[in-house]
Amino acid sequence: MQRERHLQLRTGYPVRTPRLLLRPLGFDDADALLAYRSRPDVCRYVPFDPLNRAAVIDRLAGPWATTALTDEGQALTLGVEVAATRTLVGEVMLLWSSREHRSGQLGYAINPDFAGRGYATEAARAALGLGFDELGLHRITASIDERNTASANLARRIGMRQEARFVNNEKLKGEWCTELVFAMLAGEWAGNRP
């Protein structure tokens, strides 16, 4: 029998890390989100396009309003705020892919003005913690365009293993791209937990 008690994520916010607060997004975050979500360079290797203000507001009212994971297919997007300045610098996303397989997917984005300081790494580790420790997932993956070296480096930095390299298997923004799949199992998280 599975540990049913774990199969939902209803954590208290903010989730604290040494330098960051992870917390649900709100309409007050629209400007900070627009500052990087509207940038083509941020969207270069991901399957979403730059957003305008109306699209940011739509998402804040829709998918980004989720604060708990109660069933498979749901995604939780949390804002990444620097605790010392209360500045929103990015986001992390945890998708609960399958209840049966207890699997999930990780995503992250950081405002380039705040890149290179380890914030995305710290936030991604916290998201793994939510997935493994709070939701009780067995396996979390990240799918990364091979050209997105910053993202692949981050996945390795947090202890994810590269499991697959699918050559030219997806067309992204008109170009064939090679997909790297990184993964971590719950047992491996135990050795990588900060």
Ligand SMILES: CC(C)(COP(=O)(O)OP(=O)(O)OC[C@H]1O[C@@H](n2cnc3c(N)ncnc32)[C@H](O)[C@@H]1OP(=O)(O)O)[C@@H](O)C(=O)NCCC(=O)NCCS
């Ligand atoms: C992927 C992405 C989040 C990586 O951003 P990043 O700035 O490299 O990641 P971090 O914020 O964790 O910073 C890590 C860098 O800061 C450095 N760093 C400084 N202080 C650090 C600390 N305390 N801890 C860890 N790293 C630190 C690291 O060495 C690293 O630099 P390096 O790559 O030159 O070695 C960013 O490129 C992005 O948002 N891209 C657009 C969206 C995207 O592609 N998302 C991924 C989809 S798969």
